[in-house]
Amino acid sequence: xxxxxxxxxxxxxxxxxxxxxxxxxxxxxxxxxxxxxxxxxxxxxxxxxxxxxxxxxxxxxxxxxxxxxxxxxxxxxxxxxxxxxxxxxxxxxxxxxxxxxxxxxxxxxxxxxxxxxxxxxxxxxxxxxxxxxxxxxxxxxxxxxxxxxxxxxxxxxxxxxxxxxxxxxxxxxxxxxxxxxxxxxxxxxxxxxxxxxxxxxxxxxxxxxxxxxxxxxxxxxxxxxxxxxxxxxxxxxxxxxxxxxxxxxxxx
Amino acid sequence: xxxxxxxxxxxxxxxxxxxxxxxxxxxxxxxxxxxxxxxxxxxxxxxxxxxxxxxxxxxxxxxxxxxxxxxxxxxxxxxxxxxxxxxxxxxxxxxxxxxxxxxxxxxxxxxxxxxxxxxxxxxxxxxxxxxxxxxxxxxxxxxxxxxxxxxxxxxxxxxxxxxxxxxxxxxxxxxxxxxxxxxxxxxxxxxxxxxxxxxxxxxxxxxxxxxxxxxxxxxxxxxxxxxxxxxxxxxxxxxxxxxxxxxxxxxxxxxxxxxxxxxxxxxxxxxxxxxxxxxxxxxxxxxxxxxxxxxxxxxxxxxxxxxxxxxxxxxxxxxxxxxxxxxxxxxxxxxxxxxxxxxxxxxxxxxxxxxxxxxxxxxxxxxxxxxxxxxxxxxxxxxxxxxxxxxxxxxxx
Numbered sequence: 178x179x180x181x182x183x184x185x186x187x188x189x190x191x192x193x194x195x196x197x198x199x200x201x202x203x204x205x206x207x208x209x210x211x212x213x214x215x216x217x218x219x220x221x222x223x224x225x226x227x228x229x230x231x232x233x234x235x236x237x238x239x240x241x242x243x244x245x246x247x248x249x250x251x252x253x254x255x256x257x258x259x260x261x262x263x264x265x266x267x268x269x270x271x272x273x274x275x276x277x278x279x280x281x282x283x284x285x286x287x288x289x290x291x292x293x294x295x296x297x298x299x300x301x302x303x304x305x306x307x308x309x310x311x312x313x314x315x316x317x318x319x320x321x322x323x324x325x326x327x328x329x330x331x332x333x334x335x336x337x338x339x340x341x342x343x344x345x346x347x348x349x350x351x352x353x354x355x356x357x358x359x360x361x362x363x364x365x366x367x368x369x370x371x372x373x374x375x376x377x378x379x380x381x382x383x384x385x386x387x388x389x390x391x392x393x394x395x396x397x398x399x400x401x402x403x404x405x406x407x408x409x410x411x412x413x414x415x416x417x418x419x420x421x422x423x424x425x426x427x428x429x
Numbered sequence: 430x431x432x433x434x435x436x437x438x439x440x441x442x443x444x445x446x447x448x449x450x451x452x453x454x455x456x457x458x459x460x461x462x463x464x465x466x467x468x469x470x471x472x473x474x475x476x477x478x479x480x481x482x483x484x485x486x487x488x489x490x491x492x493x494x495x496x497x498x499x500x501x502x503x504x505x506x507x508x509x510x511x512x513x514x515x516x517x518x519x520x521x522x523x524x525x526x527x528x529x530x531x532x533x534x535x536x537x538x539x540x541x542x543x544x545x546x547x548x549x550x551x552x553x554x555x556x557x558x559x560x561x562x563x564x565x566x567x568x569x570x571x572x573x574x575x576x577x578x579x580x581x582x583x584x585x586x587x588x589x590x591x592x593x594x595x596x597x598x599x600x601x602x603x604x605x606x607x608x609x610x611x612x613x614x615x616x617x618x619x620x621x622x623x624x625x626x627x628x629x630x631x632x633x634x635x636x637x638x639x640x641x642x643x644x645x646x647x648x649x650x651x652x653x654x655x656x657x658x659x660x661x662x663x664x665x666x667x668x669x670x671x672x673x674x675x676x677x678x679x680x681x682x683x684x685x686x687x688x689x690x691x692x693x694x695x696x697x698x699x700x701x702x703x704x705x706x707x708x709x710x711x712x713x714x715x716x717x718x719x720x721x722x723x724x725x726x727x728x729x730x731x732x733x734x735x736x737x738x739x740x741x742x743x744x745x746x747x748x749x750x751x752x753x754x755x756x757x758x759x760x761x762x763x764x765x766x767x768x769x770x771x772x773x774x775x776x777x778x779x780x781x782x783x784x785x786x787x788x789x790x791x792x793x794x795x796x797x798x799x800x801x802x803x804x805x806x807x808x809x810x811x812x813x814x815x816x817x818x819x820x821x822x823x824x825x826x
Binding site for chain 2: 228249250251254255259260262266267268269270271275278279280282283284286287288289290291292293294295296297299300339343
């Protein structure tokens with residue numbers, strides 16, 4: 178069966194370093210797929226190849242049957258792929274509600290629309306959507322706060338909320354719990370589980386924290402030195418000798 | 430009101446009232462008194478206040494919202510002036526077609542320069558715009574002399590063809606600019622006791638256009654388009670990963686601000702129908718940057734305040750000479766008087782740039798948000814006395 182995201186024979190070199198070597202990956206629709214691996218395994222490089230930040234040297238990346246290669250990040254996003262960054266990328270100088278309005282406009286109006294006459298808060302439908310989204314993320318009452326003034330955990334929630342407001346089909350998360358305290362990490366896990374239960378969405382997650390991976394993932398791909406080592410269910414990955422050797426062994 | 434919320438509508442009304450009453454407000458001192466030299470209510474200076482206000486409002490749409498610092502906006506002002514003068518030479522002395530053409534030409538010119546310059550961001554963008562403006566300035570001085578009349582500047586002559594109008598008036602002089610017969614230079618003087626107030630047709634035309642330009646800028650600030658421009662300044666990475674293409678948004682902002690600059694240039698030529706290349710020089714581009722930062726970049730009213738502030742000091746401080754200083758300090762013993770005059774002298778007259786520079790440094794160091802931030806601090810100081818301080822972050826205005 179064809180997955181929603183199909184990565185085939187992707188290679189990427191940086192000078193003498195083979196960052197990705199013949200990576201094949203298939204993410205099934207409506208699943209949670211984790212990509213793990215030790216530092217320098219090529220996880221972030223792979224992610225950057227999926228969202229248009231990097232161009233692989235060879236190979237193909239298909240999203241829903243269409244190639245994403247050669248497209249710009251905003252075009253790929255409009256196809257239905259949203260990305261959550263390791264450090265939350267939000268509009269720090271804008272208010273929380275304005276932050277939420279931007280993806281709502283992007284979803285409705287596309288990548289550019291000259292819309293300079295109306296008042297942004299006159300778009301009742303979009304304001305309602307943004308407010309509803311904030312409420313469902315437990316951020317009601319923070320509408321008029323500067324996004325930069327929020328706590329790290331709230332910034333992360335806002336970023337995820339902004340991605341979800343675009344109703345993406347594939348949500349890419351780049352180490353969403355990096356640098357978080359255990360309590361915040363657990364909150365994020367619960368949030369992602371809730372998102373998974375409530376929507377038809379595919380989640381691909383790059384993660385370091387095994388606790389997060391084994392709580393969420395349905396399939397796991399292990400990368401080591403730019404090559405996919407194994408791909409299997411969490412149960413099988415836990416006991417896999419190769420994985421232990423490459424990754425778990427040094428971490429635990 | 431007019432699609433604005435209450436706060437913005439109040440601001441607009443205040444600005445409208447202040448500009449329309451400027452001939453009174455800027456002439457607070459009786460015309461025979463010693464303080465009369467601080468009066469700024471004469472047509473020429475008032476026109477400059479509002480014209481540079483328009484220039485700065487437009488510049489702020491680019492710099493204040495998107496954060497792209499253009500160092501070449503004077504080129505659009507200059508192009509606007511040349512277009513307007515050509516319209517006076519070829520078509521008619523009515524200012525309307527001249528102003529329209531100056532906006533259109535500046536818009537096209539900024540589309541071209543913006544398209545190329547916006548391939549880079551940050552300092553490289555600034556350098557590209559600076560290079561383009563200096564190129565335009567040098568071209569206007571040299572190879573484009575047939576269009577710009579080089580060093581002398583483009584002026585009206587007695588042989589201009591002027592299709593809708595006459596080349597020369599009955600008494601053999603060059604006709605003056607007008608709005609459907611209302612001469613721009615016509616001034617009504619109202620004398621009330623020791624005070625004299627001047628109401629100039631040209632000033633009122635510029636003032637009305639500035640209020641309209643200010644209104645448009647409020648609309649742009651509050652629109653979804655304005656939100657996208659602020660998003661560009663805040664985080665371009667998040668913007669592109671939210672499916673938005675920052676490039677056309679920035680280019681649109683660049684063209685809009687270029688058209689504002691063209692409008693200012695066209696009005697300048699409408700008040701005084703000549704255009705010189707020095708209007709395009711980098712110092713003129715730098716001046717609008719100073720105005721915007723001094724007033725408060727990214728705020729609505731800041732650029733207008735900054736423009737007024739700089740033009741006032743330019744004209745008033747530069748008029749003070751050592752005779753005036755001696756008369757001020759004449760109450761002191763002679764030796765002391767000479768010493769004080771000697772100390773103050775570098776800051777006035779031709780040295781007013783020194784005063785401006787010092788003020789600019791103080792504002793940037795102590796009030797990074799410009800004069801608007803100064804006003805907000807004072808207001809907060811008063812408010813704190815009334816109620817308990819609330820630890821609340823307020824969104825920028």
